[in-house]
Amino acid sequence: MNENLFTSFTHPTLLGLPAVVPIILFPTLLLPTSKYLINNRLVTIQQNLIQLIVKQMMAIHNTKGQTWSLMLMSLIIFIATTNLLGLLPHSFTPTAQLSMNLAMAIPLWAGTVITGLRFKTKSSLAHFLPQGTPTPLIPMLVVIETISLFIQPVALAVRLTANITAGHLLMHLIGSATLVLSTISFSMTSLTLMLLVLLTILEMAVALIQAYVFTLLVSLYLHDNT
Amino acid sequence: MLSRVVLSAAATAAPSLKNAAFLGPGVLQATRTFHTGQPHLAPVPPLPEYGGKVRYGLIPEEFFQFLYPKTGVTGPYVLGTGLILYALSKEIYVISAETFTAMSVIGIMVYGIKKYGPSVAEYADKLNEQKLAQLEEAKQASIQQIQNAIDMEKSQQALTQKRHYLFDVQRNNIAMALEVTYRERLYRVYKEVKNRLDYHIAVQNMRRRKEQEHMINWVEKHVVQSISAQQEKETVAKLRSLKAILKAAYYNGSIPLPFMIRDPLVLIFSNSGSSSLTKTFFTQSSLQNTASD
Numbered sequence: 001m002n003e004n005l006f007t008s009f010t011h012p013t014l015l016g017l018p019a020v021v022p023i024i025l026f027p028t029l030l031l032p033t034s035k036y037l038i039n040n041r042l043v044t045i046q047q048n049l050i051q052l053i054v055k056q057m058m059a060i061h062n063t064k065g066q067t068w069s070l071m072l073m074s075l076i077i078f079i080a081t082t083n084l085l086g087l088l089p090h091s092f093t094p095t096a097q098l099s100m101n102l103a104m105a106i107p108l109w110a111g112t113v114i115t116g117l118r119f120k121t122k123s124s125l126a127h128f129l130p131q132g133t134p135t136p137l138i139p140m141l142v143v144i145e146t147i148s149l150f151i152q153p154v155a156l157a158v159r160l161t162a163n164i165t166a167g168h169l170l171m172h173l174i175g176s177a178t179l180v181l182s183t184i185s186f187s188m189t190s191l192t193l194m195l196l197v198l199l200t201i202l203e204m205a206v207a208l209i210q211a212y213v214f215t216l217l218v219s220l221y222l223h224d225n226t
Numbered sequence: 227m228l229s230r231v232v233l234s235a236a237a238t239a240a241p242s243l244k245n246a247a248f249l250g251p252g253v254l255q256a257t258r259t260f261h262t263g264q265p266h267l268a269p270v271p272p273l274p275e276y277g278g279k280v281r282y283g284l285i286p287e288e289f290f291q292f293l294y295p296k297t298g299v300t301g302p303y304v305l306g307t308g309l310i311l312y313a314l315s316k317e318i319y320v321i322s323a324e325t326f327t328a329m330s331v332i333g334i335m336v337y338g339i340k341k342y343g344p345s346v347a348e349y350a351d352k353l354n355e356q357k358l359a360q361l362e363e364a365k366q367a368s369i370q371q372i373q374n375a376i377d378m379e380k381s382q383q384a385l386t387q388k389r390h391y392l393f394d395v396q397r398n399n400i401a402m403a404l405e406v407t408y409r410e411r412l413y414r415v416y417k418e419v420k421n422r423l424d425y426h427i428a429v430q431n432m433r434r435r436k437e438q439e440h441m442i443n444w445v446e447k448h449v450v451q452s453i454s455a456q457q458e459k460e461t462v463a464k465l466r467s468l469k470a471i472l473k474a475a476y477y478n479g480s481i482p483l484p485f486m487i488r489d490p491l492v493l494i495f496s497n498s499g500s501s502s503l504t505k506t507f508f509t510q511s512s513l514q515n516t517a518s519d
Binding site for chain 1: 323325327329330333347358361
């Protein structure tokens with residue numbers, strides 16, 4: 001039972017013990033591995049989906065970039081499943097915590113930058129200056145590009161956090177609105193319920209899209225730097 | 227088996243006991259006396275293809291079967307309703323904002339699964355089918371290839387049995403060619419010989435002709451020489467009188483024209499010097515002329 005709006009976002013504890021770790025590890029139970037060629041339907045569908053995503057996302061990279069494919073695939077699967085599981089009632093979404101998202105975003109972004117600086121120093125530094133800028137603007141533009149570079153990890157993390165948190169919050173609010181309206185008038189209740197249903201559909205889409213966006217941006221940074 | 231695990235764990239924990247893992251089999255044999263029960267789950271039974279049947283996606287059928295003898299068909303439903311109402315009324319489950327989100331989420335999930343479940347399952351089955359079909363096709367292609375190789379080998383073996391036809395034909399050809407060459411040469415020989423013989427015959431014919439001509443000329447000459455002048459005059463007078471008779475006969479209409487065209491006397495006296503009389507009677511050309519008249 002929830003007293004206020006924030007209880008769904010606090011760290012869950014089980015008899016005083018932090019239960020975050022099992023919750024984060026839970027999606028792995030839903031993704032079975034199999035050493036056979038012909039599997040059951042669940043494994044077949046999952047393998048097919050993952051194959052689709054790999055083909056879609058890693059096609060633009062060269063050989064060096066494709067060494068990141070395991071990392072990026074794990075990332076997108078993790079974010080997608082965690083977001084979708086968070087839509088279930090009374091569940092906790094790890095990706096709604098800024099700490100978690102920063103922990104994901106900063107190392108990945110730093111990895112791409114350092115890779116670029118290490119192997120293609122000149123070319124990755126050249127990204128600071130877009131082509132065809134007029135000469136007087138160059139110093140200012142370099143400063144702006146540097147700032148935008150350093151904002152990238154923060155943006156990644158905050159984007160994911162904000163979207164998921166906002167979605168959950170909205171669902172909670174409209175749910176409580178429906179609850180209150182249920183005693184007052186039935187038609188408003190049904191209207192609000194309809195709204196809630198639509199919102200849930202949106203949230204499901206958002207969950208998947210956010211995962212995609214996160215991974216896509218990381219892969220984009222990677223592409224620039226390999 | 228647990229004893230083996232313990233031993234290997236001890237080996238990793240304390241390196242001095244490194245060789246303790248080798249005692250595993252010995253320990254197993256020693257502890258066999260403790261394994262008194264029947265070995266079950268060995269070999270591992272095959273996994274069932276489909277899971278157990280569930281009603282409403284949550285409650286196994288066996289539960290309904292379990293309650294059926296005592297409570298009939300409606301038993302489990304009454305039990306469920308009672309439990310839900312109990313939880314609600316005692317506020318064990320509180321209706322809050324989450325309830326409505328739960329309702330919407332679960333409603334959408336159920337709707338989605340009911341609507342798209344079968345097609346997704348079909349798609350998964352199709353994927354598996356495709357994989358199997360690929361392998362099957364590879365296998366069939368390999369079998370087909372080998373079958374083709376076997377058939378070709380067999381046909382080639384059969385061919386070697388029929389080689390003697392080829393040899394017979396070649397033999398016949400060669401014999402025919404030899405025959406033809408022999409006959410050609412025979413014919414050539416024949417032609418050469420005939421040529422030589424023809425030559426001899428031609429020589430003979432020519433000699434005879436020449437002799438004949440010579441003799442005829444000799445005879446002519448002597449005959450001409452033998453005719454005296456007096457005889458010639460008498461003969462010419464006879465011819466003149468003959469001509470007058472003929473003319474008279476023609477003008478009387480008793481002798482046709484052709485006999486009057488050539489005048490023998492003109493012929494006789496047209497040639498100068500030579501014995502024209504003999505020419506009239508003895509040369510081929512005058513005879514021909516009179517004949518054509």
